Amino acid sequence: MGKAQYKVEGGKLIKVQLETEGTRVKKVKITGDFFLHPEELIEELEKGLEGATLYEQVLADRIEEFIKKNKAVILGGSPEDFARCIVMAGASDD
């Protein structure tokens, strides 16, 4: 299992636990002191990232799309910040 944490400058701390399958996300858990509205979307967001390739841009696009589709709001980090943290967790996985 890969783990990473990333402190967004002027924002919040994002923590990721990641299981991979090859170069893809198998399972991801995103925790931290950020804000996502409405809150219960977090599980759906995590599910929505399963199967995605572990590239920052791919992940950021998926997150961005998810936010738009659900009219969600994130405070304390951008889709790119979350994507970066997931990629970092992937890189830490042996």
Next chain:
Amino acid sequence: MIEEWRLLDTGFHDAFYNMALDEAIAVARSKNLVSNTLRFFRWEPSAVSIGYFQGMEEEVDTSTCDARGIDYVRRRTGGGAVYHDRDGELTYSLIVNQKHRLISKDFQETYETLCSGLVRGLRLLGVQAEFKRINDIVVEGKKISGNAQTRRMNVVHQHGTVLLRVDPSLMFAVLKVPNEKIRDKLVKSVEERVTSLNRVLRRDIGFEELKEALTKGFEETFGIRLTEGTLIKFEEQTAATLKAEKYATREWNFKR
């Protein structure tokens, strides 16, 4: 006619009831059973609350908490882990209809607006408080108040803390503070990042004095009158249910 809001002082309760009551008031507000509300409350026993998205085991040293009789609970709001000392902290909640003139679509703006009432209250005490993005109030750059917000059922709920005194050693004992965050702020200890009213004012400020100042600050800033009220039966019953079925359950508190 000046707009009237309800003022509640619910005193000491355990963490699970405190969080349940916040939600119960929001539910009551959404059903128009009560008016917009400012609630003051405290924690007995002392407790740790974590943000909606945080991992309990990641943030809280639960065995130390158990040994010291400190409760731990997940909030319905995002944000960080907070140690709520029984004698060192006052907590407030604002529960406001989302259509109210003070509420912006923009979350950041709404934090700033709602926190401006606290800032004014603290300034009435002679504290040079300032709002700091995203959700903090600071004095001389040090945090004195943390705030968190959620909106559901067309109700905005913001709660937050004001520190009267800090015991950093106890804070460190119950919270697992992430190194990254401390490093980012280029400071070594919680003493350098956090301050309290007693330290700033160099005197022992009482809870009543603080509540009075904050009440006045909210009234002046929001253009409202706060009138002492009581909980309605619906809120009490809903809070009891939410405590038993949500906030006191392992399922909720350890869900992340």
